Amino acid sequence: MAQVPVQTIHRDPQLFYWILFPITIVMILTGVLRHYATVLMASAPKKQDQKTTREQRSLLHGINVRGNYHVLSKPSLTTRRDALITAYESGAYLKNPDGRGQPPPNPMSDPSAMEGMMGMMKNQMAMIIPNTLIMSWINAFFSGYVIMKLPFPLTIKFKSMLQAGVATRDMDPRWMSSISWYFLCIFGLQSVFNFLLGSENAASQMAQQMNQMGPQGAGQMFGPGVDPNKQFLAEAENLAVIEHHSVLDGVEQRLLAGIKV
Amino acid sequence: MTLLSKTITAFGSLLLAHACYSAREHTALQSLRTATAATLTSSTTVATSLPVDIIIETIISTFIILLGLVLGTRPLRPLEWRVWAGKIEREGEEGFTDNAGAVDKDYMGNPFSVFESRPNFVDIRKQRKEFAAWVQNGGGQQGQ
Amino acid sequence: MPSEQELQIQISPIVQESLVHNSRTLYNLQSITASLFGVSAGILGLESYAGFVFYVALSLLTSVLFYVLRVAPTSLASGKSPLDTSRYFRGAYDFWAGGLMNGFAGFVLTWTLFYGLVTA
Numbered sequence: 001m002a003q004v005p006v007q008t009i010h011r012d013p014q015l016f017y018w019i020l021f022p023i024t025i026v027m028i029l030t031g032v033l034r035h036y037a038t039v040l041m042a043s044a045p046k047k048q049d050q051k052t053t054r055e056q057r058s059l060l061h062g063i064n065v066r067g068n069y070h071v072l073s074k075p076s077l078t079t080r081r082d083a084l085i086t087a088y089e090s091g092a093y094l095k096n097p098d099g100r101g102q103p104p105p106n107p108m109s110d111p112s113a114m115e116g117m118m119g120m121m122k123n124q125m126a127m128i129i130p131n132t133l134i135m136s137w138i139n140a141f142f143s144g145y146v147i148m149k150l151p152f153p154l155t156i157k158f159k160s161m162l163q164a165g166v167a168t169r170d171m172d173p174r175w176m177s178s179i180s181w182y183f184l185c186i187f188g189l190q191s192v193f194n195f196l197l198g199s200e201n202a203a204s205q206m207a208q209q210m211n212q213m214g215p216q217g218a219g220q221m222f223g224p225g226v227d228p229n230k231q232f233l234a235e236a237e238n239l240a241v242i243e244h245h246s247v248l249d250g251v252e253q254r255l256l257a258g259i260k261v
Numbered sequence: 262m263t264l265l266s267k268t269i270t271a272f273g274s275l276l277l278a279h280a281c282y283s284a285r286e287h288t289a290l291q292s293l294r295t296a297t298a299a300t301l302t303s304s305t306t307v308a309t310s311l312p313v314d315i316i317i318e319t320i321i322s323t324f325i326i327l328l329g330l331v332l333g334t335r336p337l338r339p340l341e342w343r344v345w346a347g348k349i350e351r352e353g354e355e356g357f358t359d360n361a362g363a364v365d366k367d368y369m370g371n372p373f374s375v376f377e378s379r380p381n382f383v384d385i386r387k388q389r390k391e392f393a394a395w396v397q398n399g400g401g402q403q404g405q
Numbered sequence: 406m407p408s409e410q411e412l413q414i415q416i417s418p419i420v421q422e423s424l425v426h427n428s429r430t431l432y433n434l435q436s437i438t439a440s441l442f443g444v445s446a447g448i449l450g451l452e453s454y455a456g457f458v459f460y461v462a463l464s465l466l467t468s469v470l471f472y473v474l475r476v477a478p479t480s481l482a483s484g485k486s487p488l489d490t491s492r493y494f495r496g497a498y499d500f501w502a503g504g505l506m507n508g509f510a511g512f513v514l515t516w517t518l519f520y521g522l523v524t525a
Contacts, residue, residue, distance in 0.1 A: 151447070152452065190436060190511060191436035280448055281519065281522075327438060327463075334433075335430050337493040338426050339493065342420050345423055
């Protein structure tokens with residue numbers, strides 16, 4: 001099999017100084033800026049009235065009892081369970097006990113729900129606006145240059161992505177244009193931000209998207225459009241099916257096993 | 262980071278930067294030579310292998326920086342509650358300093374200190390008497 | 406009745422803050438060393454498989470070094486067997502191989518950058 005000759009393209013070294021470094025520096029600075037913008041825009045958690053807090057905390061109480069029942073003795077658990085189930089089923093902790101059984105209000109009309117949506121929108125905007133700006137900036141100034149060669153071979157499918165704006169048919173897909181360097185920066189600069197800003201930074205959009213994907217439960221639990229009555233009933237059912245056992249069951253054997261004679 | 266790890270990392274970075282510069286110069290020279298010597302006749306691209314000293318320098322400097330970075334990590338904390346509490350009991354705040362010697366921000370203090378001073382067993386009458394004596398002696402007035 | 410594992414956790418509970426602290430320490434180390442490996446791979450001019458093998462080997466080396474310098478002294482003293490990280494980390498797989506995924510994007514970035522710079 002004949003060896004395919006390696007394509008070499010003689011590029012002006014000035015390409016590095018005038019394309020690669022500006023893009024990288026701008027990306028890093030945007031990340032830092034986004035971090036501080038997010039820190040500054042973070043709104044303090046809103047104060048909730050007593051009824052709402054009671055509703056949420058009592059539900060959390062039930063969840064905590066269910067999660068940690070093994071440290072309670074059996075009568076203690078039974079008492080708590082009975083009290084909680086009675087209160088849940090009678091709707092004693094509800095914000096408005098009259099509204100049981102009615103469908104939850106439309107989240108769009110609820111002003112308190114709109115507040116949460118605004119916060120989310122702000123975060124989204126802080127990610128989208130700089131990205132769009134940089135994309136168009138790169139497209140306007142730097143499109144059509146081949147700046148680098150990837151150190152690993154790729155299939156031909158990546159050609160349209162990596163060589164956007166460079167319309168040549170026979171070029172190896174390893175050659176990449178400035179826009180693909182931008183994409184590489186988006187994915188790879190996380191460690192740089194870790195180093196610069198500490199690990200809980202808001203600079204990387206990747207991490208933020210991960211966060212939005214991940215803990216759906218915590219955010220959605222008291223979110224708008226969730227019927228608290230249904231949550232209470234479900235929690236009462238969960239509590240009812242607990243089969244008690246204590247963490248102290250068989251502790252004598254464990255203690256004796258731990259003693260070395 | 263401690264001074265030791267910083268020094269190691271800085272030294273390694275210096276070596277790495279030197280290796281990077283050498284490799285850059287070497288390839289630039291090589292491409293210049295091939296461009297001048299073999300013009301159009303030979304399409305054989307010379308396998309631009311780096312000189313072995315640059316390779317060794319790169320690898321050694323990588324190991325040195327790696328060592329410095331690992332030495333610069335913050336000390337770990339035990340996972341299990343009983344081991345962790347034992348560490349707090351024994352070492353107190355000193356077990357939770359970062360490498361610069363400052364106590365970590367998320368160090369909450371001893372979670373069992375509440376057991377050491379049981380609020381239920383406080384002799385409130387005695388304390389009230391002490392407070393009354395303190396007030397009578399004029400302890401409450403400023404500037405004395 | 407709960408399973409054996411649940412019972413174990415209930416008997417000796419786990420400090421969540423320590424877990425977060427430890428995994429974050431490891432994560433920071435891994436992401437920054439991944440960038441460093443990218444720099445060296447780029448300087449050495451490694452291509453395709455050689456570069457990835459270089460990355461995998463050095464990541465494993467990082468884990469080993471981290472174990473030897475940070476985990477082993479106290480872990481062995483407390484009577485754990487060698488290469489057992491359960492004093493500080495849950496799950497051996499996360500400790501030994503988790504770094505491969507964490508730093509990969511950083512590695513590719515610096516690898517490409519220095520490969521482009523050196524073999525211009």
